[in-house]
Amino acid sequence: MAPLDRLPLDALHRALGAKMGAFAGVEMPMQYAGVMDEHRHARTRAALFDVSHMGQVVLDAPADTAAAALEALVPQDIAGLKAGRQRYAFFTNAEGGIEDDLMIADYGGQIRLVINAARREADMALLRAGLPADVPARLLSDRALLALQGPEAEAALAPLAPEGAAMRFMDVAEMEVAGVPAWISRSGYTGEDGYEISLPADRADAVARALLDRPEVAPAGLGARDTLRLEAGLCLYGQDIDSTTSPIEAGLGWAIQKARRAGGAREGGFPGAARILREMAEGAPRARVGLRPAGRAPMRAGVPLYEGESGGAPVGTVTSGGFGPTVGAPVAMGYVPAAAARQGHEIFGEVRGKRLAATVSDLPFVPARTKR
Amino acid sequence: MNTERDGMKYTEDHEWLRDEDEVLIVGITEHAAEQLGDVVFVELPEEGATVTKDDEIVVIESVKAASDILAPMDGEITEVNEALVENPALVNEDPLGDAWFFKIRPSDRAQLDDLMDEAAYKKLIG
Structure with a gap:
């Protein structure tokens, strides 16, 4: 190693x-x-x-050229990103999965990205392969x-x-x-x-x-x-989202702007658009939800989820979970079938061989207090 | 606090045992509590349960991770500290005192001889 x-x-x-x-x-x-x-x-x-482990990347091209080129890799409206603004984005793959989530910012003339530490090399390969020669991506060390x-x-x-x-x-x-x-x-x-x-x-x-x-x-x-x-209900790449989860399953459809959606000015044109736009229209078979365990025992990543207190096959999995210090109780999130993805639905997580009740809950657990 | 430590025995799994006539009181050391970080969940054995040395009889979860406490010797659990279930943070606040986990009546007190005294335990944790 x-x-x-x-x-x-x-x-x-x-x-x-x-x-x-x-x-x-x-x-x-x-x-x-x-x-x-x-x-x-x-x-x-x-x-x-x-958080210096995060990858910081600059695109060495005029911002409008770089923004237009990035739209081939992400389902976000980057051409419409104004100078002095930042947008949450994700690289998608041909199957509609997520290769990484990132921030894309327009610093008035230069597009800069912040990517996940564990995805630095993968993202740089993806950028080099997916951007034209006149939009070189540079990872800052x-x-x-x-x-x-x-x-x-x-x-x-x-x-x-x-x-x-x-x-x-x-x-x-x-x-x-x-x-x-x-x-x-x-x-x-x-x-x-x-x-x-x-x-x-x-x-x-x-x-x-x-x-x-x-x-x-x-x-x-x-x-x-x-x-x-x-x-805050925010995804951790590699746990809550990965190369197999679509943004729609992950509840990240809000981050796909109108211009890239069906009927938008620049509809599709990103990897996996067929699956992602279809799921946007028809819904995805499963969904990321919040979970509030009924007891005090945390339900951590990997805990299988069941519809019943006994028997049956797992219907989903916890992807992140633990104790929420502000909530004062255990909190978790995970994937459940679309039919179970409704506030108040009871589901069971198997912890140390015991089925423990949890309630499907809206995210976030603690309301955002960003300065809008 | 020193009186609390008098005659205490220790396991390699960072448990302390204090002899109280017929039974031994068992908790985890300050070192263990510090390593665990903020404790948020404790699951205790049943009173009256018969346990074998190294059985996983307590589940303890910190903000970071879940771990077990093993039975330090063979015996019967005579009492558990329900206060920990209500207030797991006690483990961080007073690991050697109020945050005892259970009392065990050993079936073979000779097993006590295999445990460490304070000097040996201090050496273990460096």
Whole structure:
């Protein structure tokens, strides 16, 4: 196995007492004070996550050329993406599955992507194969990415980057943060208001320390990032979505804009359009749903789901699950047959050989508080 | 807190045992609680159950993962700490005190001799 990569802020994490662990080939801070405390801090104040393992990609072409070319790979309306805006997107495959989910941003002249760490190489291969020669994709190895998340994120950033306060959800902009030139988006992976801040790797430490010096801010690790995104109903690639799940099954149809849908100005034209547009019209045989276990036992990824308390074959599987610190109870999500995908439907998860009741529930478990 | 540790025995699975006349009180060590992280779920054995050493008799789940606590010796479970079911966070707050898991009446007290004392346990966890 290849040695683990180290983050640009590795020394800072260790100095802060982080427990480190491997994720997608990178040695990452899993927790500092504890998952529960860090989770609550992100929901009540502001948490700082180092997400430098994520892939940052630039397309070296004029934004309109790059945007038009990207539409061959994703079912999103990228040509219609305005300068200074970002859009949630996914690469699809010929079978209508998802190869990765990502963010696509137009920084006024340049299209930039943020992709999942574990999919860096696969995505780069997909971009090289799928984009024309005049739209080269470049994976940046010299940048860090920080996520500042929570209701006090705006207040925490303001003294270091006053222009950040005027941004709305999914705006992107270039500005200085504590004197360091940064690429900022007002977005995140927690359901809270907040920012993702891309920085030159060699200057990220100073910015991270300046943010941590703010009274609102505490560091948080991947553990809390996972419980936060689970409560927010957000998918983790490789768990909740993968190369076999269609965006419609996954409940991500909202992220396919009108222009690419049936009857739209640029209908289809992305990999797997036949399946995806058909499922959009007719519905998919299964659906990703939220699950609220009736008891206290968490239902984790891999737990098989049954219609009855005994007998029968599994009808679905939990894809993410655990304890929701803000909910104060176990929460999960998974796939169930379309007929079972209705709020309040009772289903059973088999945990340690016992069938435990759970209720199909709307997502998210904790309402989003992004700044619209 | 020191009095709590007097005469305690330890297993390699990071359980502590405190002798209380006929029965032994069993919990997990501070080290184990720290490694587990925030505990969110505890499932206890039935009172009166007869168990064999290394049976998986307690399920303990933290925010991060599920794990088991093994029976430290053969015997009968005489009492379980229902407070943990209601408030699993006790395991992090007071692992050596209020967060005991169960009491066991050993069928062979000689098995106690196989367990570690505090010095040996401290060496184990480094």
